[in-house]
Amino acid sequence: QVQLVESGGGLVQAGASLRLSCAASGRTFSSTAMGWFRQVPGKEREFVAAINWGGAATNYADSVKGRFTISRDNAKNTVYLQMNSLKPGDTAVYYCAARRYHGTSRYTDEYDYWGQGAQITVSS
Numbered sequence: 001q002v003q004l005v006e007s008g009g010g011l012v013q014a015g016a017s018l019r020l021s022c023a024a025s026g027r028t029f030s031s032t033a034m035g036w037f038r039q040v041p042g043k044e045r046e047f048v049a050a051i052n053w054g055g056a057a058t059n060y061a062d063s064v065k066g067r068f069t070i071s072r073d074n075a076k077n078t079v080y081l082q083m084n085s086l087k088p089g090d091t092a093v094y095y096c097a098a099r100r101y102h103g104t105s106r107y108t109d110e111y112d113y114w115g116q117g118a119q120i121t122v123s124s
Contacts, residue, residue, distance in 0.1 A: 002026040002113040004096045009118030012086055016122070020081040022096030022115055030074040033099050035111060036081045038092035038120075045095065049081060050104035059104045063089075086122045093117040 035050035049070040097111035
């Protein structure tokens with residue numbers, strides 16, 4: 001079992017940076033791939049970024065590639081999402097997710113555990 005808690009959300013202006021953190025409990029964190037997703041009201045949850053168990057492989061949505069960076073610190077059981085050059089279109093609730101496999105995935109139904117979400121609002 002893995003429990004996930006996001007932190008670092010907030011309200012920022014366009015062009016600003018934010019870093020989301022996701023703290024995981026459970027002894028199996030280092031063997032799980034992690035992902036970030038986001039959702040706005042009325043739309044499906046969408047993939048943002050993923051990282052494999054060791055941190056060597058990452059995957060990004062085209063909409064955030066070059067602006068967002070996912071990373072992890074297995075010693076701290078934490079995964080991060082560094083978000084730069086934020087745009088109003090990045091406004092959403094951001095969710096951290098874990099899957100019981102080593103490799104990354106872009107699909108919500110391939111993740112087994114989810115955090116409660118963190119609101120990011122980017123004003124123009």
